[in-house]
Amino acid sequence: MLELIAAAPFWIAVLRIATPLIFGTLGVLLCERAGVLNLGIEGIMVAGAFSGWLAVYYGAGLWTGVLVSACAGAAFGLLHGVLTVILALSQHVAGLGITLLATSLSYYAYRVNFPKVNSPPTITPFGETHLFDAVPGIGTALGAQTPLTLLALAVVPLIAYVLYRTPAGLALRMVGENPAAVEAQGISVTAVRIGAIAAGSALMGVAGAFLTLSAFNAFYFNMVNGRGWICVALVVFASWRPGKALLGAILFAAFDALQLRLQQSSAGVLPYQVYLMMPYLLSIVALALVARKAAYPQALMKPYRKGER
Amino acid sequence: MPKVLRLEPRLRVPAAIVAAAPMAAIAVTLLLCSALIVWAGAPVGRAYLLLFDGAFGSRFAITETLTRATPLIFTGLAAAVAFRAHFYNIGAEGQLYIGALAAVAIGGGAIPAPPAVLFPLMILAGMAAGALLLLVPALAKTRLGVDEVVTTLLLNFVALLFVSLMLDGPMKDPTALGWPQSMTLPSELEFGKLLERSRVHSGLILALVLALALWVVNDRTTFGYEMRAVGANAKAARFAGISVDAVMLETALLSGALAGLAGVGEVAGRAGYLTLDMSPGYGYSGIVIAMLAGLNPLGVVVAAVFVAGIIVGADSMSRAVGVPTYLADVIVAVSLLSMLVATMLVRYKVRWS
Numbered sequence: 001m002l003e004l005i006a007a008a009p010f011w012i013a014v015l016r017i018a019t020p021l022i023f024g025t026l027g028v029l030l031c032e033r034a035g036v037l038n039l040g041i042e043g044i045m046v047a048g049a050f051s052g053w054l055a056v057y058y059g060a061g062l063w064t065g066v067l068v069s070a071c072a073g074a075a076f077g078l079l080h081g082v083l084t085v086i087l088a089l090s091q092h093v094a095g096l097g098i099t100l101l102a103t104s105l106s107y108y109a110y111r112v113n114f115p116k117v118n119s120p121p122t123i124t125p126f127g128e129t130h131l132f133d134a135v136p137g138i139g140t141a142l143g144a145q146t147p148l149t150l151l152a153l154a155v156v157p158l159i160a161y162v163l164y165r166t167p168a169g170l171a172l173r174m175v176g177e178n179p180a181a182v183e184a185q186g187i188s189v190t191a192v193r194i195g196a197i198a199a200g201s202a203l204m205g206v207a208g209a210f211l212t213l214s215a216f217n218a219f220y221f222n223m224v225n226g227r228g229w230i231c232v233a234l235v236v237f238a239s240w241r242p243g244k245a246l247l248g249a250i251l252f253a254a255f256d257a258l259q260l261r262l263q264q265s266s267a268g269v270l271p272y273q274v275y276l277m278m279p280y281l282l283s284i285v286a287l288a289l290v291a292r293k294a295a296y297p298q299a300l301m302k303p304y305r306k307g308e309r
Numbered sequence: 310m311p312k313v314l315r316l317e318p319r320l321r322v323p324a325a326i327v328a329a330a331p332m333a334a335i336a337v338t339l340l341l342c343s344a345l346i347v348w349a350g351a352p353v354g355r356a357y358l359l360l361f362d363g364a365f366g367s368r369f370a371i372t373e374t375l376t377r378a379t380p381l382i383f384t385g386l387a388a389a390v391a392f393r394a395h396f397y398n399i400g401a402e403g404q405l406y407i408g409a410l411a412a413v414a415i416g417g418g419a420i421p422a423p424p425a426v427l428f429p430l431m432i433l434a435g436m437a438a439g440a441l442l443l444l445v446p447a448l449a450k451t452r453l454g455v456d457e458v459v460t461t462l463l464l465n466f467v468a469l470l471f472v473s474l475m476l477d478g479p480m481k482d483p484t485a486l487g488w489p490q491s492m493t494l495p496s497e498l499e500f501g502k503l504l505e506r507s508r509v510h511s512g513l514i515l516a517l518v519l520a521l522a523l524w525v526v527n528d529r530t531t532f533g534y535e536m537r538a539v540g541a542n543a544k545a546a547r548f549a550g551i552s553v554d555a556v557m558l559e560t561a562l563l564s565g566a567l568a569g570l571a572g573v574g575e576v577a578g579r580a581g582y583l584t585l586d587m588s589p590g591y592g593y594s595g596i597v598i599a600m601l602a603g604l605n606p607l608g609v610v611v612a613a614v615f616v617a618g619i620i621v622g623a624d625s626m627s628r629a630v631g632v633p634t635y636l637a638d639v640i641v642a643v644s645l646l647s648m649l650v651a652t653m654l655v656r657y658k659v660r661w662s
Contacts, residue, residue, distance in 0.1 A: 036546045039458065088316060089649050092397050092458060093600055097646045100597065104638030111633030112349045229462045236456070273474035280470075284449075291409070291455040305315060 004261055005254075010188040011141035013260070015149050016215065018253035020045070022152040023207035024231035025238065026159050027073075030200030033240055034193045035299040036178035040080050041204045042228030043102030047072045048208025050106035054113065056123045066148070066209050073205020074198045076102050081194035088303035096257065099228075110219060120218035146214040148206070153246075155203070160242040172196050176297035179304040184271045189304045204228070226280065233283040234240025236294055248286075255282055316657040327655055331601075334651040337357065338644040345639060351630040363625030364618030370625075372507035376579065378610075378617035379509075380405070380588070382516035383571035384595025385602065386523055387608040391564035392596075393527070393604050396557055400461030401568035402592025403468030404439035406583075408569025409576045410472050410491075411438035412482065413583045417492035424497035431498060432573055439569020440562040442468060447561030451554040465592070473585055482582065491576075491583040500578035512574035516610075519567070523606040536560055567613040568592060591618075597645045603652070616641055 006011055024041060038044075052069030055060055076098055083094040114121060126146035133143040163169040171192050171263040174182045179189045185277070207227070210217050234252060238244035256279050263275040335455040343353040347619055364374050384401045391398035398404075411434040416427055446460035476489035478623050500510040535556045538546040571591060576583050602608030623637035 036457075060441050083646065083649065087653050089653060093596070093649065094646070096399070096593075096596060097649070099640060100593070100638065101640035101646065104635050104642050108345060108633050108635040108639055111635055112345075115631065115633070218543060226463070226466050229459060233459045233463065236459070239551075269480060271474045273470040273477070275471045277467050280466045284455075284465055287455050287459060288449055288453050291453045294454075 003215075005258070008140040008144075010261070011138075012144045013257040014143055014253045015141060015297040016253075017256050018249045019145075019149045019152045019214070020207040020210045020227055021231055021234060021249040021252060022156065022246055023203050024228060025234045025249055026155060026242060027200040027203035027207065028231050028235040029238070029240055029242065029245055030159070030172070030196050030203065031077075032235060032300055033176045033297055034172050034196035034200075035092040035179065035297055035302065035304070036080075036084055036193055036197055037095060038077070038080060038098075038197060038200060038204075039092060039289060040076055040098030040102065040201065040230065041095075042224060042226070043099030043106075044076045044201050045211075045228045046106045046226045047076060047102040048205030049212045049223060050110060050208070050219050051177050051205075052209035053123060053212035054109070057102055057121060062126055062213055065213055066206060069205040069209035069213075070202040071205070073208070074202040076200040077201025077204075078194065079203065081197040084303070085190055085193045085197070088305065089236065090227055091301050107221060113242065120220055122217045123213070125212075125217045126214045130177035130230060148210045148214045151206075152210075156242050156246045163242065173297075176299050177305070183304075193304075204231075207231075209286060213224055230279065230283050233287050237283075237286045237290055239290070240297060252279065255279065272297045315384065315660055317660055318657055319655075322655055327436050330651040330655045331648060334647040335644060337647045338640060341643055341647075342636065342640050345636060346632055349632045349636075351632045356626055356630050356632055359626040360619070360622035362622070364622030369507070372504060372509045374614065374618045374621045375513055376508040376510070377621050378508040378613045379513045379516055379578065380424065380575050380591045381594055381598055381613035381617055382513075382610055383522060383567050383574060384591050385598035385613050386516075386520060386595075386606055387564045387567035387571070388566065388596045388599035389602060389604045389606060389609050390523060390536070391560055392599055393540050394536040394557060394560040395543070396447070396450075396560050396564070397458045398443060398446075398461050398561065398564045398568075399458055399596065400443060400464050400468075400592070401564075401595050402569070402590065403461075403465035404565050404568035404586060405572040405575070405588055405592050406472045407442045407468050407572070408439040409583050409587065410475060410480070410571030411435050411569070412573040412576050413491045413494065416494045416498040416577070417655065418495070419492075423494070428429075428498055431494075432570070433480040435569045435573030436566035437569070439567070439572065441563035443561045443565030443568075444558070447558050451557055469585070472583070476583065476585065480583075488584060492594070493582040494577055497661075498577060499581060507581060510574070510578035515570070515574070516541075519570075520606045520610050528604060532556075532559070547648050568595070588643035594641065597641055599644055601648050 024045060028038060028041060041080060048069035051072040052065035055068040056065040080094060082091045084091045085175050126148060128144050129147055130143045132139040138233050163173060171182060175189050175192045183189050211223055234248045238248045259275045259278045263272055339357065346353045346356045363370055365371055384405065387401045388398065410429045415434045416431040420427060442464060446457045446464065449455040449460055450457045476491055480491050482490050482492045500512050503509045503511060503513065508651040535551050538551055539553050539556045543553050574589055580587060594616055598609055601612035619640050620637045623634050626632060627634040
């Protein structure tokens with residue numbers, strides 16, 4: 001067991017599994033810190049995975065594909081913003097609506113483009129960078145990653161910096177805690193919230209892009225498979241902090257990687273479904289453990305109406 | 310002060326406008342989705358005509374739509390009941406499968422008892438299984454303060470894997486080839502067919518009766534009042550002497566049982582056995598249906614027939630003009646969002662000031 005965890009291939013797998021969770025959890029974090037629950041994440045990840053892959057399939061570069069995914073995510077984020085911030089609709093229902101819409105639109109578009117294919121068409125995905133092979137210790141695990149994983153690791157401190165060290169970050173955190181005070185400063189709560197949702201949703205789109213442009217080389221139905229919902233759980237576990245979000249994603253990915261190894265090494269001891277259940281059960285247990293002391297953003301799920309208390 | 314968009318309640322809303330809002334929402338939905346039909350290279354008018362014809366245009370179409378609507382009424386009611394108390398049960402898909410699994414476990418031949426005993430036992434087991442699955446997130450919410458949205462969502466995956474485990478192992482039909490499939494229910498335990506040469510079964514009657522019963526419970530009983538009070542303002546409800554936690558748990562049990570019934574109806578009324586592809590997302594569609602219905606139990610019946618019609622109609626339209634069947638899911642999603650917007654705009658004015 002210890003040998004398994006100490007070995008480089010294990011950590012290579014952990015970082016790979018963690019990547020979409022890091023992007024997704026940071027995306028949820030931005031939305032919720034601004035006071036808006038975004039259950040659109042599951043569908044936005046599907047749309048991100050599909051749109052980026054389609055762009056690359058039709059000849060765009062891989063990074064253009066990532067940009068397309070981010071834009072697709074931001075577009076659905078804007079829609080979510082209009083529905084929940086301007087029209088003050090239920091954030092639960094609007095988010096689920098966005099998930100249904102983004103998922104079904106992606107599947108529809110896939111079938112319009114490829115009506116009769118059975119095996120999904122493939123692209124050439126991002127390769128391993130091997131930039132850090134010379135670094136002792138973590139070098140092997142980092143070097144075997146694709147650029148998007150390194151981007152995910154770089155985005156964490158970036159988001160933390162923006163949130164805690166810039167006026168925009170302060171405004172974002174404030175609209176999630178005390179929107180009336182922000183309005184009193186002459187800043188539009190509506191604009192800040194919609195901006196935060198669009199940015200967060202762009203990250204969710206990139207989370208999807210990792211699946212089709214790095215982890216695999218094609219778009220499959222059901223490929224997101226609940227990862228979005230897990231991000232919503234992880235952000236609670238991370239108490240809405242970027243650093244802890246990274247830690248949570250890596251911890252979760254480590255359990256998932258361990259589960260995969262156990263499934264292979266002890267085949268037949270337990271049915272494979274038991275291993276596959278573990279990530280979901282683990283998320284529920286983690287939620288239960290932190291729920292009592294979870295410091296939800298004060299204005300989460302409360303639409304802001306000027307002049308109302 | 311910067312200018313902001315804000316919502317002002319309309320002082321008087323003419324009844325005609327309230328009635329027209331759902332129609333307007335559906336019109337907008339069809340208009341938006343016609344762009345997708347054009348993109349797929351099919352004639353819009355003909356595609357919609359074929360869709361309508363496939364859903365309601367013949368005896369076969371109508372019976373297929375009603376068969377499809379039956380589980381959707383159950384899951385729609387499950388969502389409507391829970392959402393009214395602001396308990397966001399997004400786990401109806403898992404509860405449906407667990408309900409179906411329990412029904413097959415009781416009725417699939419493992420228990421030697423006469424059908425007169427097994428039949429009610431099978432239905433109760435399905436309801437209890439769905440309710441118990443939802444009791445976990447409900448207790449986690451009332452005891453530990455864990456948000457139920459994520460837990461119910463995640464339990465869907467756990468439930469489906471558990472069903473897969475059972476269908477691979479102890480509950481696998483040894484004579485079934487290929488895909489894992491449960492034992493088949495004996496014909497005495499199946500729901501009777503309502504019409505000859507069709508798949509409409511008595512589960513539909515049960516669904517309609519329950520919709521009516523829940524409408525009465527909602528509007529005419531203390532429990533219905535308490536559920537609404539907890540949903541509208543939990544603090545005020547607690548102050549008024551209502552035990553919020555108890556109401557929440559009872560609501561959860563009711564909602565889970567309804568979703569479990571959807572599963573019982575699918576195995577005992579339609580398929581006869583359980584497979585992993587039995588539900589194409591009936592649990593999730595139930596949420597859309599509940600919202601389209603404004604959480605009204607009788608409205609759920611209408612909305613379920615509408616959604617079932619879209620699904621069944623899109624299937625036959627797709628075969629005729631080559632528009633992908635996923636159009637049905639897009640129409641359902643867009644109609645949900647436009648209905649939400651329409652009901653909001655009927656009640657409020659959006660002003661820039």
